[in-house]
Amino acid sequence: MRNVLRMTLCAGLAVGLHAWGSAGETNDVVELPGIGEPAGAAHAAIVVSDPLEPVNRAFYHFNDKLYFWVLQPVSQGYAYVMPSAARRGVRNFFNNLAMPIRLGNCLLQGDGTGAWVECQRFAINTTEGVIGFDDAAKRCWDLPGRRADFGQTLGRYGIGPSIYIHWPMIGPLSARDSVGYVGDYFLNPLTYLVTDLPPSVGIQAYDTVNDLSLRPDEYERFKQAAIDPYLAMRDAYYQYRRSLVAGGAGGATNDPVTSTR
DSSP, X not given: OHHHHHHHHHXXXXXXXXXXXXXXOTTOSSOOOSSSOOTTOTTEEEOOOOTTHHHHHHHHHHHHHHIIIIIXXXXXXXXXXXXXXXXXXXXXXXXXXXXXXHHHHHHHTTOHHHHHHHHHHHHHHHHTTTTTTSOHHHHHHOOOOOOOOHHHHHHHTTOOOOSEEEETTTEEEEHXXXXXXXXXXXXXXXXXXXOSHHHHHHHHHHHHHHHHHTXXXXXXXXXXXXXXXXXXXXXXXXXXXXXXXXXXXXXXXXXXXXXXX
């Protein structure tokens, strides 16, 4: 278990940067926690349980400095030397490799259609897409990926998000999604393909830098648009996850969001 927690923390670099800067494509492995609000959420007030706010704010500022002092300059240098087509190919490769996360959670949620789509996408992208570097399933077959993770699965079974936690390096998660994050760790093939800590950290860091290089300046724009970036990120995260658990169709959810209209 100690190794699991250590690897989870290191792998969280990728999640943290998605949480800050992802545009949220439909076939991304890790979704953006709500920098762009989902449709229909503009008139909802968010009630978030945040008893750890002082600690969470400290970790938010730590992650903020990590971004500006390390990850941003590294990603900018990487983007300067690496063509965008190659960087998109790397992102597609990691996305294709993480298919078992989405497949497993589609099955756990009883989404047979989504599971079948993920199987088709993996077969097409691994062969026609050259081991996943090209998203041929979406480009040629109009098969976009599904969003499915274990935190979402727990929500679909009626488990509420509980308290908010802003993890160092990992970023914003609820207590429920923290458990889900560990669950997804066991579904990720990289967990078993790369078992030593240094190469695992290196791979996750590279995936993070590569992804960030494809989404320049998004975190900066997010901060500029927010009066209090910590609160904005926290509330947007809960709003986004509520929409994801509800399936994007306004279904029932235990997440603490109440309408103001």
